[in-house]
Amino acid sequence: xxxxxxxxxxxxxxxxxxxxxxxxxxxxxxxxxxxxxxxxxxxxxxxxxxxxxxxxxxxxxxxxxxxxxxxxxxxxxxxxxxxxxxxxxxxxxxxxxxxxxxxxxxxxxxxxxxxxxxxxxxxxxxxxxxxxxxxxxxxxxxxxxxxxxxxxxxxxxxxxxxxxxxxxxxxxxxxxxxxxxxxxxxxxxxxxxxxxxxxxxxxxxxxxxxxxxxxxxxxxxxxxxxxxxxxxxxxxxxxxxxxxxxxxx
Numbered sequence: 515x516x517x518x519x520x521x522x523x524x525x526x527x528x529x530x531x532x533x534x535x536x537x538x539x540x541x542x543x544x545x546x547x548x549x550x551x552x553x554x555x556x557x558x559x560x561x562x563x564x565x566x567x568x569x570x571x572x573x574x575x576x577x578x579x580x581x582x583x584x585x586x587x588x589x590x591x592x593x594x595x596x597x598x599x600x601x602x603x604x605x606x607x608x609x610x611x612x613x614x615x616x617x618x619x620x621x622x623x624x625x626x627x628x629x630x631x632x633x634x635x636x637x638x639x640x641x642x643x644x645x646x647x648x649x650x651x652x653x654x655x656x657x658x659x660x661x662x663x664x665x666x667x668x669x670x671x672x673x674x675x676x677x678x679x680x681x682x683x684x685x686x687x688x689x690x691x692x693x694x695x696x697x698x699x700x701x702x703x704x705x706x707x708x709x710x711x712x713x714x715x716x717x718x719x720x721x722x723x724x725x726x727x728x729x730x731x732x733x734x735x736x737x738x739x740x741x742x743x744x745x746x747x748x749x750x751x752x753x754x755x756x757x758x759x760x761x762x763x
Contacts, residue, residue, distance in 0.1 A: 527578075547620055570594070
């Protein structure tokens, strides 16, 4: 649990609900990402039909929470809804599975690196808000988020200049372990040769160039998604389980 920035026994914070777990007959453990870090806290009685907080403390909701520090787990005493993203996502399977993969990734990254919490919070918030609006296909939103989240964590890929010598691109080879494209002189064994359109697509995802993303065909999107998933797994050193449920179009 990250509590840096909280000095008193009780604190108020905004947060996005990452996941929930049942506790006892009527309680839940709520995991939040906040601007100050991850918070895991008990919400008492929220599984009762009479609870005012039950519908508020659901995955993907952004809330204002009043939290009291406890011995092992904090306690959420109040929660007010800021943005009902979860209500918009729960009815769309594609968007819901993408959001699930994003929050799982955010939690993994913050468990490993708490120093980038504010930037990770803003990034996740922006991605979930875009997803909830429904103006962009869920798959590219996920891949863009994953590349940016890894960049914030210190693993920024390069899809333009050679990651070894800095030789300006475009380059035809890509190496996951090195973190991006490599020139012919630096290309190590095991590098792949994605289509040039795929490399441009990956760069557009990384920079948020949604006009370029929108023009990419299914082959570039499919190839790009596989590269992003492999890059994520390489740095997290294990797969994000939610990715297996994401539908690709």
